[in-house]
Amino acid sequence: MKILTEHIDVPNIETIDVFMKHGGYQAVTKALKNMSPDEVTEEVKKSGLRGRGGAGFPVGMKWSFLAKPEGVPRYLVCNADESEPGTFKDHYLMAKSPHTLIEGMIVSSFALGANTSYIYVRGELMYVIHILEKAIQEAYDKGFLGKNILGSGYDLDLYVQPGGGAYICGEETALLESLEGKRGNPRNKPPFPAVKGLWQCPTVVNNVESISATSWIVNNGGDAYAAIGEGRSTGTKLISVSGHVKKPGVYEIPLGITVEDFIFSEEWCGGIRDGHKLKAVIAGGSSVPILPAELILTTANGEKRRMTYESLSDGGFATGTMLGSGGFIVMDETTCIVHNTLTFASFYHHESCGQCSPCREGTGWMDKVLHRIESGEGRKEDVDLLVDVAKKIEGNTICPLGDAASWPVAAAIRHFRDEFEWHIEHPELATKPGAVYMRPGASWSN
Amino acid sequence: MKVTIDNITIEVEAGTTIMQAARKIGPEVAPPAMCYYEPLKSSGGKCRACLVKVTAGSEKDPRPMPKLVPACITQVQDGMIVENAINEQVIETRKGVVEFLLLNHPLDCPVCDQAGECHLQDFSFEHGVASTRTVEERNTFEETDLGPHIKLNKNRCILCYRCVYTADQITDGRVHGVMHRGDHAEISTYIEQAVDNDFSGNMIDVCPVGALTDKTYRFKSRVWFSKPVDAHCSCDKCSGNVILWYRGDEVIRVTSRKNEWGESLEFICNTCRFDRKKTSDWTIEGPSKISRNSVISANKYGANLIRPAFPIQHAAQNFKQIEDDRDRSFLNIPTSLPAAEK
Ligand SMILES: Cc1cc2nc3c(=O)[nH]c(=O)nc-3n(C[C@H](O)[C@H](O)[C@H](O)COP(=O)(O)O)c2cc1C
Numbered sequence: 001m002k003i004l005t006e007h008i009d010v011p012n013i014e015t016i017d018v019f020m021k022h023g024g025y026q027a028v029t030k031a032l033k034n035m036s037p038d039e040v041t042e043e044v045k046k047s048g049l050r051g052r053g054g055a056g057f058p059v060g061m062k063w064s065f066l067a068k069p070e071g072v073p074r075y076l077v078c079n080a081d082e083s084e085p086g087t088f089k090d091h092y093l094m095a096k097s098p099h100t101l102i103e104g105m106i107v108s109s110f111a112l113g114a115n116t117s118y119i120y121v122r123g124e125l126m127y128v129i130h131i132l133e134k135a136i137q138e139a140y141d142k143g144f145l146g147k148n149i150l151g152s153g154y155d156l157d158l159y160v161q162p163g164g165g166a167y168i169c170g171e172e173t174a175l176l177e178s179l180e181g182k183r184g185n186p187r188n189k190p191p192f193p194a195v196k197g198l199w200q201c202p203t204v205v206n207n208v209e210s211i212s213a214t215s216w217i218v219n220n221g222g223d224a225y226a227a228i229g230e231g232r233s234t235g236t237k238l239i240s241v242s243g244h245v246k247k248p249g250v251y252e253i254p255l256g257i258t259v260e261d262f263i264f265s266e267e268w269c270g271g272i273r274d275g276h277k278l279k280a281v282i283a284g285g286s287s288v289p290i291l292p293a294e295l296i297l298t299t300a301n302g303e304k305r306r307m308t309y310e311s312l313s314d315g316g317f318a319t320g321t322m323l324g325s326g327g328f329i330v331m332d333e334t335t336c337i338v339h340n341t342l343t344f345a346s347f348y349h350h351e352s353c354g355q356c357s358p359c360r361e362g363t364g365w366m367d368k369v370l371h372r373i374e375s376g377e378g379r380k381e382d383v384d385l386l387v388d389v390a391k392k393i394e395g396n397t398i399c400p401l402g403d404a405a406s407w408p409v410a411a412a413i414r415h416f417r418d419e420f421e422w423h424i425e426h427p428e429l430a431t432k433p434g435a436v437y438m439r440p441g442a443s444w445s446n
Numbered sequence: 447m448k449v450t451i452d453n454i455t456i457e458v459e460a461g462t463t464i465m466q467a468a469r470k471i472g473p474e475v476a477p478p479a480m481c482y483y484e485p486l487k488s489s490g491g492k493c494r495a496c497l498v499k500v501t502a503g504s505e506k507d508p509r510p511m512p513k514l515v516p517a518c519i520t521q522v523q524d525g526m527i528v529e530n531a532i533n534e535q536v537i538e539t540r541k542g543v544v545e546f547l548l549l550n551h552p553l554d555c556p557v558c559d560q561a562g563e564c565h566l567q568d569f570s571f572e573h574g575v576a577s578t579r580t581v582e583e584r585n586t587f588e589e590t591d592l593g594p595h596i597k598l599n600k601n602r603c604i605l606c607y608r609c610v611y612t613a614d615q616i617t618d619g620r621v622h623g624v625m626h627r628g629d630h631a632e633i634s635t636y637i638e639q640a641v642d643n644d645f646s647g648n649m650i651d652v653c654p655v656g657a658l659t660d661k662t663y664r665f666k667s668r669v670w671f672s673k674p675v676d677a678h679c680s681c682d683k684c685s686g687n688v689i690l691w692y693r694g695d696e697v698i699r700v701t702s703r704k705n706e707w708g709e710s711l712e713f714i715c716n717t718c719r720f721d722r723k724k725t726s727d728w729t730i731e732g733p734s735k736i737s738r739n740s741v742i743s744a745n746k747y748g749a750n751l752i753r754p755a756f757p758i759q760h761a762a763q764n765f766k767q768i769e770d771d772r773d774r775s776f777l778n779i780p781t782s783l784p785a786a787e788k
């Protein structure tokens with residue numbers, strides 16, 4: 001079942017004529033001519049669609065929280081800043097099929113009563129920005145954007161904004177600051193964007209994938225969407241797979257398939273590269289806890305783990321993880337977890353905006369300590385120190401980047417403590433190029 | 447509306463923050479603040495020193511808030527119950543904040559002009575632990591001059607953004623104040639644009655640490671050797687209400703007057719601050735009120751002993767076991783204390 005990527009390999013699908021030949025922009029006609037904004041919102045609510053940017057907050061519910069004071073403009077902002085290590089699904093969708101997003105932007109803006117909307121695209125993706133701008137121009141030319149769209153009386157202007165060049169600009173309030181032309185510092189919440197967002201006006205921020213799914217929901221109804229998937233994880237999800245699988249890439253999966261199926265079946269990743277074994281997976285982008293092979297395939301209760309919000313988080317952080325943004329990073333036994341953790345810690349150290357002290361100082365501290373451990377200068381007390389620093393950051397910061405920085409470190413130590421200790425106890429072995437610790441008896445060791 | 451902080455209930459107006467309510471009750475329950483500065487619009491929310499536990503959100507919705515919240519920017523609700531100094535999680539978290547703020551701090555207090563009136567010293571003495579867990583090299587930055595009168599030492603900076611908001615407030619147009627990110631973020635030279643302003647000296651007063659210091663006062667004296675006196679002059683730019691800091695007969699420094707939370711009551715102009723350094727420029731009102739707990743109030747007004755007896759007594763009463771192997775502080779050895787002054 002494909003919703004977002006059904007026609008993605010059709011030649012020239014990025015042009016509006018080919019896109020319309022494959023059913024494109026029918027949702028705009030349907031919504032603007034036959035539905036009220038509230039009816040569109042109602043369908044999205046029924047669909048059970050959850051935010052695909054990481055947190056999984058129900059989209060319809062977010063829309064219904066939007067404040068609607070008289071005489072104040074409202075905005076829809078699409079978060080296309082995609083900078084999380086491991087996540088590259090929005091990039092793929094926008095580059096291949098820009099009209100999928102634009103169509104979604106029009107019906108979503110209509111539902112929210114926004115007359116100006118923005119797509120905030122990661123600044124490094126200049127070529128995607130050009131593709132989107134070209135596609136937007138085509139949509140204006142066909143009368144899907146601009147004044148009095150399709151004679152409905154509804155006006156919408158859509159702009160693309162190149163991002164400020166920082167991961168933090170993907171955090172929704174930092175994004176809004178950046179969109180206003182300021183430094184991308186996250187805001188303290190409350191107030192939430194739904195009340196005071198862009199230019200202090202009510203604003204909805206949604207991920208590319210969330211918005212793109214809305215046109216299918218308008219065409220086929222919320223119930224049809226909710227029929228796909230499992231429980232509260234409805235519909236399909238784009239998963240960007242990187243690492244040691246045979247077929248890395250972007251897949252659109254119906255939520256609910258097993259993790260085992262996803263990694264090993266020919267339909268999806270095709271298994272671990274020849275001659276190697278699965279060691280660990282980061283299931284939802286660099287921020288979510290890493291899980292060792294046995295826990296990613298089966299939950300602590302012995303159930304097969306499935307690709308849903310609920311199943312992946314089963315067991316909490318003790319034995320579970322999160323679906324996050326769908327950045328699925330697969331590691332085989334040649335991967336050094338300490339090195340991997342250091343890479344992420346350096347990333348967050350580099351990307352912290354520096355406003356609040358726990359994140360600003362803590363991310364740098366963890367990076368430096370991990371760097372010492374990795375280079376053979378670890379001290380016995382460093383492992384507990386890392387756990388404690390992560391704990392002191394978590395939950396105490398302005399924005400979730402602090403949590404995102406502390407979870408990977410805490411989880412790596414939780415599940416691979418022996419590997420950190422081995423680095424500290426045997427620096428002469430651990431610092432040899434390519435050295436990796438093999439846990440005796442583990443499914444991935446020989 | 448009613449709010450209860452550390453078991454003390456008080457009536458406040460809607461829109462009051464937890465910090466304001468707590469300060470109204472008094473210093474025993476007021477959370478520490480390293481970035482919040484009431485006179486500065488949009489300050490607060492950054493340092494996380496003031497995190498408190500809300501054990502009941504309001505009368506209507508008495509659920510506890512899941513995370514600690516910054517007291518300085520969180521508004522009270524009717525029936526809210528807050529725990530500050532009595533909450534274990536708050537105390538533990540605050541230890542962490544002290545540790546984070548000191549992580550890259552040079553600890554050069556012996557040569558720092560702010561020592562003795564430094565909020566970071568107070569904060570770490572009251573809320574921190576005496577030992578350090580870091581062995582990493584500290585980040586360092588170049589020193590810069592902000593105009594002829596102000597020195598910026600970014601090594602000491604804790605990125606409270608107060609000077610940025612001051613610059614915003616005293617100059618027209620936005621002054622972008624911070625460059626780079628994370629622990630390599632620094633107060634930027636763009637502030638220099640704001641320094642060409644008659645009120646730029648107030649950035650020194652709002653700085654909680656010794657990052658921004660007065661070059662006309664640099665290295666002249668330790669603050670506890672100087673004597674603060676309230677004075678005023680008729681000034682065409684500001685109210686002219688200041689504190690003169692004397693050493694002997696010499697005015698070594700002029701600052702704004704502050705409230706009991708260390709916040710400037712009024713911004714003063716650069717002429718008063720940097721150029722009026724003669725007693726004859728001023729009408730003297732009398733000794734400034736300085737907190738009894740401050741090192742500045744030691745041996746003042748008639749006491750002819752240089753030894754700062756009061757703070758040591760105070761420290762001895764409140765002293766905590768200091769676990770720093772490198773350096774056994776004299777505070778640990780009660781017999782070495784000077785005889786208490788009666
Ligand atoms: C540090 C950080 C980076 C983020 N980056 C992105 C991003 O690149 N794209 C995105 O859609 N959401 C990102 N988010 C999540 C957004 O803040 C926001 O929750 C999301 O855009 C909401 O959209 P959704 O409800 O459709 O998922 C990020 C959050 C944080 C804390």
Ligand code: SF4
Nearest residue numbers: 353355356359397399
């Ligand atoms: S948590 Fe980190 S990134 Fe977020 S506001 Fe604080 S310092 Fe900035």
Ligand code: FES
Nearest residue numbers: 491492493494518
């Ligand atoms: S004083 Fe409240 S966060 Fe700094």
